[in-house]
Amino acid sequence: MSEIVKTACGICPFSCGMDVEVEEGKIVRVSGMKEHPVNKGRLCPKGAASVEYVYSQDRLKYPLKRKNGGWSRISWDDALDIISNQVEKIGDKYGRKSFAVLIGMPVLLAGFTNVGFIERFCDVYGSPNCFSPESMCFRIRFIGQVLTTGTLPSPDPENAQCIVIWGNNPHASNPMIAEKILNAKKMGQN
Numbered sequence: 040m041s042e043i044v045k046t047a048c049g050i051c052p053f054s055c056g057m058d059v060e061v062e063e064g065k066i067v068r069v070s071g072m073k074e075h076p077v078n079k080g081r082l083c084p085k086g087a088a089s090v091e092y093v094y095s096q097d098r099l100k101y102p103l104k105r106k107n108g109g110w111s112r113i114s115w116d117d118a119l120d121i122i123s124n125q126v127e128k129i130g131d132k133y134g135r136k137s138f139a140v141l142i143g144m145p146v147l148l149a150g151f152t153n154v155g156f157i158e159r160f161c162d163v164y165g166s167p168n169c170f171s172p173e174s175m176c177f178r179i180r181f182i183g184q185v186l187t188t189g190t191l192p193s194p195d196p197e198n199a200q201c202i203v204i205w206g207n208n209p210h211a212s213n214p215m216i217a218e219k220i221l222n223a224k225k226m227g228q229n
Contacts, residue, residue, distance in 0.1 A: 040062070041060050041061060041062040041067065042060075042061050043058050043059065043060055043061075044058075044059045044060075044061055045057075045058060045059075045072060046059055047075075048082070048085075048086040048089065050085045050086055050089065050092075051083075051085065052181060053077055053078070053193060053213075053215075054077065054190075055071060055072075055075060055077050055078035055081075055082060055083070055086055055215065056071065056072030056074070056075025056077065056078055057069055057070070057071065057072055057082065057086060057089075058070050058071070058072050066089075066090050066093055066094075067090070068090065069082065069086065069087065069089050069090055070082065071086070077193055077215065078215045079215065081214055081215045081218070083212060083213050083214055083215065084211075084212070101113075101115070102114070102115060102117070102118035104117075104118075104121070126138065126164070130164065130165070135164055135165030135166050136165070136166055136167065136168065137166075138161075138164060138166045138168065139166065139168035139169070139170060140157055140160070140161055140166070140168065140169050140170070141170050141171065142157055142169065142170065142171040157169060194216055194219070195219070196216065196219045196220045196222075196223045197219050197222050197223050197226070199223060202220055202223060204220070
């Protein structure tokens with residue numbers, strides 16, 4: 040027996056609504072959530088391929104160590120021992136401030152990363168160098184939007200007076216936006 044779990048796609052900032060069909064604890068199919076205001080039942084190629092991402096044979100599921108020109112599986116305990124020994128060697132040889140940690144997208148992926156533990160690790164280790172894309176790239180404008188309105192900006196071409204597409208192909212990468220652009224053109228907007 041299958042069930043539909045309603046969720047939002049986390050692959051890009053649009054967070055499109057997604058209906059995930061689950062059978063016996065395994066995702067079997069995804070589709071766009073019809074009632075979601077952003078994607079209205081459609082998914083882009085990335086979202087539509089999310090089942091493949093989850094169950095890909097190439098996905099890493101356990102620690103690997105380079106050995107004889109290839110990779111061999113090691114235990115989690117061994118991986119943690121190797122990492123902790125290397126981190127200690129770096130601190131002893133070059134000083135604690137020589138160590139830096141780059142976090143994924145802590146604001147946009149707040150449910151997927153635990154920034155507090157990572158920052159605390161840096162504090163205990165003695166390094167002030169904890170960075171994220173938010174501190175050094177365009178994502179800072181997304182942070183302002185998320186903290187102000189609780190959501191990410193989403194284009195609204197159907198209500199735009201002028202649409203400029205530059206260096207993007209929404210017909211291939213984001214069919215929901217492409218459809219809205221075509222709707223705007225049908226309504227006489229350029």
